Amino acid sequence: MTRFIDLASLEDIPRQGARLIRTAAGCVAVFRTADDSVFALDDRCPHKGGPLSEGIVHGHQVTCPLHNWVFDLNTGTAQGTDEGAVRTWPVTVSNGRVLISADLLSRHQAA
Numbered sequence: 059m060t061r062f063i064d065l066a067s068l069e070d071i072p073r074q075g076a077r078l079i080r081t082a083a084g085c086v087a088v089f090r091t092a093d094d095s096v097f098a099l100d101d102r103c104p105h106k107g108g109p110l111s112e113g114i115v116h117g118h119q120v121t122c123p124l125h126n127w128v129f130d131l132n133t134g135t136a137q138g139t140d141e142g143a144v145r146t147w148p149v150t151v152s153n154g155r156v157l158i159s160a161d162l163l164s165r166h167q168a169a
Contacts, residue, residue, distance in 0.1 A: 062150060062157035068094065071156065076111040079158075086147055088156060089131055089139055096156055097131035098114035098147035105142060108119070 071077045071090040078101060079086045085101035087110045095118065101111050108124030116130045128137045129144060136142025148159040 060127055060148065061160040062152075063160045065113075065149075065156045065158055066149055068096070071096070073086065074115040076113070076115065078109075078111040079119070081157050085109075085111075086158070087120075088149065089115055089120060091115060091131070094151075095131075096149050096151055098149045098158055099131065099134050099161060100144045100147075102144070103127060103129075105139075110144065157163075 065079055066077060068090065071088060072080060073090055074092050076087045076089045079088055087100050087101040089097045099110055101109055103110055103122040103124065105127050106124050107120065108122040110120055110122060110129065112123045113120040119128050120131060123130050127142055129135065134144040134146040150157050
């Protein structure tokens with residue numbers, strides 16, 4: 059059974075915006091879309107290291123603020139490139155709280 063860690067209230071993340079979560083495993087960008095879907099990706103664009111948490115959220119995508127690479131929030135893959143992808147993190151919303159997988163964080167830290 060997957061364990062989750064409570065990150066924040068859903069209302070703490072603006073619609074079509076993000077919040078940066080600093081973890082021992084690195085920085086994670088937690089995104090909220092206009093339809094209140096929530097996604098979590100590593101915060102660093104593989105192209106030039108841009109902070110995805112500062113990107114523009116549109117639909118279920120985010121555009122890197124440095125060089126306009128567009129990432130699918132579901133898969134972490136960039137459009138139009140074979141080498142652009144970021145790690146996705148399992149997240150869920152329960153009772154208005156955003157939760158991220160504790161198991162994934164633990165495995166990532168141990169690697």
